[in-house]
Amino acid sequence: MGKVDPYEVSGDIDYEKLIKQFGVxxxxxxxxxxxxxxxxxxxxxxxxxxxxxNKILKGKFAIVSGRGPSAKMHIAHLAMFKAVVxxxxxxxxxxxxxxxxxxxxxxxxxxxxxTQEMAIENAKDILALGFDPxxxxxxxxxxxxxxxxxxxxxxxxxxxxxxTVKAVMGFKDSKNIGSFFYxxxxxxxxxxxxxxxxxxxxxxxxxxxxPFVRLARDVAGRMGLKKPGALTIKFxxxxxxxxxxxxxxxxxxxxxxxxxxxxxxxxKRAFSGGRETLAEHRKYGGNPDIDASFQxxxxxLEEDDKKLAEIEKRYKSGxxxxxxLKKYTISKAKKFFVQHRKNRSKIKIEKxxx
Amino acid sequence: MGKVDPYEVSGDIDYEKLIKQFGVxxxxxxxxxxxxxxxxxxxxxxxxxxxxxNKILKGKFAIVSGRGPSAKMHIAHLAMFKAVVxxxxxxxxxxxxxxxxxxxxxxxxxxxxxTQEMAIENAKDILALGFDPxxxxxxxxxxxxxxxxxxxxxxxxxxxxxxTVKAVMGFKDSKNIGSFFYxxxxxxxxxxxxxxxxxxxxxxxxxxxxPFVRLARDVAGRMGLKKPGALTIKFxxxxxxxxxxxxxxxxxxxxxxxxxxxxxxxxKRAFSGGRETLAEHRKYGGNPDIDASFQxxxxxLEEDDKKLAEIEKRYKSGxxxxxxLKKYTISKAKKFFVQHRKNRSKIKIEKxxx
Numbered sequence: 001m002g003k004v005d006p007y008e009v010s011g012d013i014d015y016e017k018l019i020k021q022f023g024v025x026x027x028x029x030x031x032x033x034x035x036x037x038x039x040x041x042x043x044x045x046x047x048x049x050x051x052x053x054n055k056i057l058k059g060k061f062a063i064v065s066g067r068g069p070s071a072k073m074h075i076a077h078l079a080m081f082k083a084v085v086x087x088x089x090x091x092x093x094x095x096x097x098x099x100x101x102x103x104x105x106x107x108x109x110x111x112x113x114x115t116q117e118m119a120i121e122n123a124k125d126i127l128a129l130g131f132d133p134x135x136x137x138x139x140x141x142x143x144x145x146x147x148x149x150x151x152x153x154x155x156x157x158x159x160x161x162x163x164t165v166k167a168v169m170g171f172k173d174s175k176n177i178g179s180f181f182y183x184x185x186x187x188x189x190x191x192x193x194x195x196x197x198x199x200x201x202x203x204x205x206x207x208x209x210x211p212f213v214r215l216a217r218d219v220a221g222r223m224g225l226k227k228p229g230a231l232t233i234k235f236x237x238x239x240x241x242x243x244x245x246x247x248x249x250x251x252x253x254x255x256x257x258x259x260x261x262x263x264x265x266x267x268k269r270a271f272s273g274g275r276e277t278l279a280e281h282r283k284y285g286g287n288p289d290i291d292a293s294f295q296x297x298x299x300x301l302e303e304d305d306k307k308l309a310e311i312e313k314r315y316k317s318g319x320x321x322x323x324x325l326k327k328y329t330i331s332k333a334k335k336f337f338v339q340h341r342k343n344r345s346k347i348k349i350e351k352x353x354x
Numbered sequence: 355m356g357k358v359d360p361y362e363v364s365g366d367i368d369y370e371k372l373i374k375q376f377g378v379x380x381x382x383x384x385x386x387x388x389x390x391x392x393x394x395x396x397x398x399x400x401x402x403x404x405x406x407x408n409k410i411l412k413g414k415f416a417i418v419s420g421r422g423p424s425a426k427m428h429i430a431h432l433a434m435f436k437a438v439v440x441x442x443x444x445x446x447x448x449x450x451x452x453x454x455x456x457x458x459x460x461x462x463x464x465x466x467x468x469t470q471e472m473a474i475e476n477a478k479d480i481l482a483l484g485f486d487p488x489x490x491x492x493x494x495x496x497x498x499x500x501x502x503x504x505x506x507x508x509x510x511x512x513x514x515x516x517x518t519v520k521a522v523m524g525f526k527d528s529k530n531i532g533s534f535f536y537x538x539x540x541x542x543x544x545x546x547x548x549x550x551x552x553x554x555x556x557x558x559x560x561x562x563x564x565p566f567v568r569l570a571r572d573v574a575g576r577m578g579l580k581k582p583g584a585l586t587i588k589f590x591x592x593x594x595x596x597x598x599x600x601x602x603x604x605x606x607x608x609x610x611x612x613x614x615x616x617x618x619x620x621x622k623r624a625f626s627g628g629r630e631t632l633a634e635h636r637k638y639g640g641n642p643d644i645d646a647s648f649q650x651x652x653x654x655l656e657e658d659d660k661k662l663a664e665i666e667k668r669y670k671s672g673x674x675x676x677x678x679l680k681k682y683t684i685s686k687a688k689k690f691f692v693q694h695r696k697n698r699s700k701i702k703i704e705k706x707x708x
Contacts, residue, residue: 102508105508105509105512106508106511106512109512112509141504141508142501142504142505142508143501144501145499145501145504147496147497147498147499150495150496150499150504151496154456154459154460154495154496154532155459155466157460157530157531157532157535158459158460158463158530158532159530160530160531161527161528161529161530161531162516162525162527162528162529162530162531162534163527163528165531166527171516173515173516173517173520174515174516174517175515175516176511176512176513176514176515176516177511177514177515177516177519177534177535177537177538178508178511178512178535178538180516180531180534180535181511181531181532181534181535181538183531184531184532184535
């Protein structure tokens with residue numbers, strides 16, 4: 001299996017193994033039912049694991065889902081935050097979205113000014129998805145570090161040894177001291193709603209960020225706070241056929257600032273599950289499971305379950321050709337981004353600041 | 355020689371050796387002359403070393419002198435801050451006084467609420483010494499962490515490896531991650547005035563805090579900031595005859611909240627340089643260099659040089675008895691604290707907050 005940790009995800013992903021490796025619990029129909037939204041990712045199996053949701057869903061809870069603003073956002077990032085929006089609508093949750101611009105500088109050595117600019121662009125994309133301004137707070141660490149968050153970080157950092165961080169993160173002594181401290185800041189992000197509202201937090205994230213959840217769970221009790229839970233999402237498929245969309249390979253994903261022409265070009269070049277020739281495709285049918293266009297429809301673009309099932313059936317049978325599937329996906333993607341850009345232009349970040 | 359590092363000062367102190375060990379420069383009459391105040395500590399040799407003052411005193415500079423609020427303040431603490439006040443008056447400097455309540459929690463494991471309360475009490479004592487409210491800013495890290503200071507800490511922490519902090523501070527992997535990060539916060543304190551005002555900072559402190567100055571000097575250039583200098587004070591004598599006043603042994607020092615009766619009792623019991631018997635004292639004279647009362651007059655209480663010289667001469671000759679010297683010291687100390695309490699009661703901390 002590939003490598004999965006907070007700073008590297010590569011190779012093939014085996015979710016059953018990840019569940020065991022990270023010690024999370026497998027998603028169940030009962031929990032999905034309690035989460036109870038018609039969100040695409042939730043109803044189509046993108047959330048495969050969790051921590052403590054059996055218990056936490058019995059009462060009030062808050063959601064934390066952060067963003068490391070090192071690059072533009074692509075459609076899979078948006079889809080995950082759309083799931084958060086839908087959960088907020090369903091459960092009336094308080095949602096906290098911290099932007100770890102500081103982490104990017106510490107761990108990736110990104111440029112200070114560019115990282116802060118990127119954080120603002122990312123925030124607009126996220127907030128455009130429909131978060132309730134009365135129940136949603138965002139924070140850029142390098143712009144408005146909140147005193148409670150800072151104090152939680154100091155408190156957490158006083159309770160975690162260097163040995164523990166070395167074991168969890170695998171850092172060597174040649175790393176900068178900020179990288180070793182950063183887990184305390186992320187723990188503070190996770191525990192902030194619990195500290196303010198005395199209700200547990202659910203961290204919504206991919207499994208690579210789970211070590212931070214685990215550390216937060218380790219110290220929460222000693223900080224007099226409820227343990228956070230987690231809702232864990234799969235690495236969503238990219239256009240090039242890999243298991244995860246890559247932020248560093250721009251052609252592997254659709255970005256929120258892609259032009260219509262770029263959207264069209266990228267989907268046309270996307271990895272396909274169709275056959276080599278028209279005749280073979282008609283005879284044997286295509287494979288939607290590895291077809292980037294179909295996966296895009298499934299997880300991001302096609303709300304209508306019947307329509308999706310029909311497309312899948314027709315593609316498998318060879319009735320629907322790759323070109324037709326791509327054409328449909330292009331039209332859906334263009335429509336999605338037109339609406340997204342419109343929503344995005346209306347966002348006033350100030351309304352959401354912590 | 356004893357041990358001197360940021361978290362332990364013990365044993366006998368050899369200042370010549372410390373100068374070599376820490377790589378600071380020996381104080382010179384020329385620099386003292388440029389500092390140019392009639393402050394007791396400055397004119398009576400309490401500042402024995404420096405970094406870069408030859409260069410820095412040629413232009414504008416700011417002063418940083420912080421306080422780790424783990425205990426009540428005694429008269430030696432006040433005396434050092436009084437030197438800062440006098441330097442501010444002479445040079446019109448901006449002075450920044452950070453209270454590292456966070457460090458106390460990280461390194462000493464002190465109680466969160468008590469540490470913050472102590473910080474406020476300490477701040478009142480310090481500000482009562484006469485700082486100019488227009489040119490003085492204080493900050494309690496756990497109460498109003500300033501965004502610029504936080505960002506400077508993140509920036510500094512991205513440029514210092516764990517190996518470096520281990521070498522400088524001598525910490526092991528069993529220490530908490532906050533302790534390893536804390537030097538970045540202290541560096542941020544030191545560099546904050548330079549960041550805001552583009553002028554160098556002089557850190558005024560005892561040599562045990564010099565490792566932070568050295569780290570700040572190491573990274574300042576890479577952060578695009580001028581290197582800080584330092585003005586280094588001796589460990590001031592306690593009442594029990596040790597080289598340093600001890601904050602953990604209450605009878606070894608005069609505290610700002612000591613009653614008149616306590617002041618009298620403590621000085622009466624203080625270590626004396628007098629002889630065993632009256633007759634011997636008359637015959638051989640006393641030793642002012644090891645006499646706590648005389649040292650108190652010299653560094654804290656007797657402004658008048660002629661008067662001090664006369665007392666020294668009379669004590670050495672056996673003309674002045676220990677009882678008389680103590681009586682005089684008690685009257686000076688009581689007078690000092692009466693005035694201090696009066697000044698302290700008028701302090702409004704809000705006027706000085708960053």
